[in-house]
Amino acid sequence: MTGMARWAPQKQDVLDAxxxxxxxxxxxxxxxxxxxxxxxxxxxxxxxxxxxxxxAGRAATVASTFDxxxxxxxxxxxxxxxxxxxxxxxxxxxxxxxxxxxxDRALRRSIGIVLDVSDPEHPxxxxxxxx
Numbered sequence: 001m002t003g004m005a006r007w008a009p010q011k012q013d014v015l016d017a018x019x020x021x022x023x024x025x026x027x028x029x030x031x032x033x034x035x036x037x038x039x040x041x042x043x044x045x046x047x048x049x050x051x052x053x054x055x056a057g058r059a060a061t062v063a064s065t066f067d068x069x070x071x072x073x074x075x076x077x078x079x080x081x082x083x084x085x086x087x088x089x090x091x092x093x094x095x096x097x098x099x100x101x102x103x104d105r106a107l108r109r110s111i112g113i114v115l116d117v118s119d120p121e122h123p124x125x126x127x128x129x130x131x
Contacts, residue, residue: 008119010122011048011121011122014123016052019055019056022053023056023058028071030093031066031077031093033087034046037043037099041097041117046062049076050074050076056068062077064079065128066090066091094112095114096115097115097117098118112123113125114126114127
């Protein structure tokens with residue numbers, strides 16, 4: 001058997017699963033940091049995740065600062081401010097949009113959720129533990 005296609009999740013399925021996970025684990029306020037090398041990629045993914053969280057029945061907003069996080073909503077922080085180490089400690093969940101580059105390995109190990117987005121329409125969750 002050769003040439004068998006490998007299954008890959010659709011982007012919306014991954015977003016919906018993340019939205020379910022976030023809203024289940026954090027039923028009240030949550031701050032989510034979206035980290036990426038490209039601020040535009042971070043912002044676009046943040047907007048898509050906010051839409052999925054809204055569709056799951058929770059209010060979600062996208063911001064470029066950690067200030068003003070709502071007490072009863074999900075705030076998704078994107079762009080360079082999300083990568084600031086001080087701000088990372090203020091977030092409840094960190095999502096790294098990974099393109100599989102070797103130089104990202106150390107960062108991948110310290111982030112809660114790593115998504116391989118080398119195929120943007122079929123992102124895959126990676127577990128960066130060592131076991």
